[in-house]
Amino acid sequence: MITLTDIVKRFGEATILNGISLSFPEGSVTALVGPSGGGKSTLLRSINLLEQPTSGAVQIGADRVDFVPGRKVSFAEIQSIRGQTGMVFQNFQLFPHRTAIENVMEGLITVQKWSREKARARAVELLEKVGMGHKTDAWPAELSGGQQQRVAIARALAPSPRVLLCDEPTSALDPELAGEVVDVLGKLAAEGTTMVMATHDLRLASKIANQVVFLEAGQVVETGTADAIFGNPQRERTKRFVSSISAAQTL
Numbered sequence: 686m687i688t689l690t691d692i693v694k695r696f697g698e699a700t701i702l703n704g705i706s707l708s709f710p711e712g713s714v715t716a717l718v719g720p721s722g723g724g725k726s727t728l729l730r731s732i733n734l735l736e737q738p739t740s741g742a743v744q745i746g747a748d749r750v751d752f753v754p755g756r757k758v759s760f761a762e763i764q765s766i767r768g769q770t771g772m773v774f775q776n777f778q779l780f781p782h783r784t785a786i787e788n789v790m791e792g793l794i795t796v797q798k799w800s801r802e803k804a805r806a807r808a809v810e811l812l813e814k815v816g817m818g819h820k821t822d823a824w825p826a827e828l829s830g831g832q833q834q835r836v837a838i839a840r841a842l843a844p845s846p847r848v849l850l851c852d853e854p855t856s857a858l859d860p861e862l863a864g865e866v867v868d869v870l871g872k873l874a875a876e877g878t879t880m881v882m883a884t885h886d887l888r889l890a891s892k893i894a895n896q897v898v899f900l901e902a903g904q905v906v907e908t909g910t911a912d913a914i915f916g917n918p919q920r921e922r923t924k925r926f927v928s929s930i931s932a933a934q935t936l
């Protein structure tokens with residue numbers, strides 16, 4: 686279980702997250718949706734502590750870090766949380782001068798201190814899982830966007846994180862290539878991977894999310910199942926948002 690308690694994030698005078706409490710049960714998939722600038726990326730970055738909340742608490746399993754203004758959080762505390770997360774970005778962010786398999790092996794060797802042989806075996810297994818077993822030695826520039834994103838997913842999963850965080854994983858892709866990535870994420874969800882993703886992709890959210898959180902101006906407006914949020918939203922603001930994205934995408 687992952688729990689966020691009353692997360693507040695301020696940048697200077699601006700309050701970007703304004704008291705967010707959410708839990709993500711083991712094996713669940715949560716989609717964060719909402720207008721641009723609403724705080725989705727900042728919330729994801731607060732889960733892995735790439736951003737440190739101004740106040741609130743982040744708990745993953747038995748590890749909990751409390752943020753209190755004025756108290757400096759140690760690197761060991763940050764690492765206790767961050768080490769349990771993997772992150773996938775909109776623009777893949779593969780290392781351009783490493784092949785697909787080297788991208789997946791890199792963190793296992795440098796951070797986890799695995800031997801090359803062990804890291805290679807794990808990387809092959811993961812690249813096969815995401816349907817990239819035939820491209821292990823390709824350079825990122827030789828791969829389509831969908832293929833690069835699948836390698837990035839394999840890389841994020843390499844150290845067996847407890848939660849996979851995805852920030853708009855299909856937003857940079859044409860519909861067909863986005864479909865490949867939706868299929869891979871769907872397969873991971875079916876295997877019980879815990880995921881939290883920010884997405885505008887209705888196909889992705891409605892196909893694999895158990896929980897949809899509508900976030901606006903740093904606050905949770907409404908939470909429900911994908912059917913409830915997309916099919917029968919309760920709040921006026923959610924209704925307007927859902928109809929605007931539904932008009933732009935066909936399910």
Ligand SMILES: Nc1ncnc2c1ncn2[C@@H]1O[C@H](COP(=O)(O)OP(=O)(O)O)[C@@H](O)[C@H]1O
Pocket residue numbers: 696701719720721722723724725726727728883
């Ligand atoms: N490092 C930062 N410094 C100042 N403001 C930031 C920073 N990162 C994000 N913001 C602001 O926080 C708000 C929420 O951004 P973001 O989390 O990226 O939203 P979303 O992902 O929902 O589009 C935006 O107004 C953005 O300008």
Ligand SMILES: [Mg+2]
Pocket residue numbers: 725726727852883
């Ligand atoms: Mg964002």
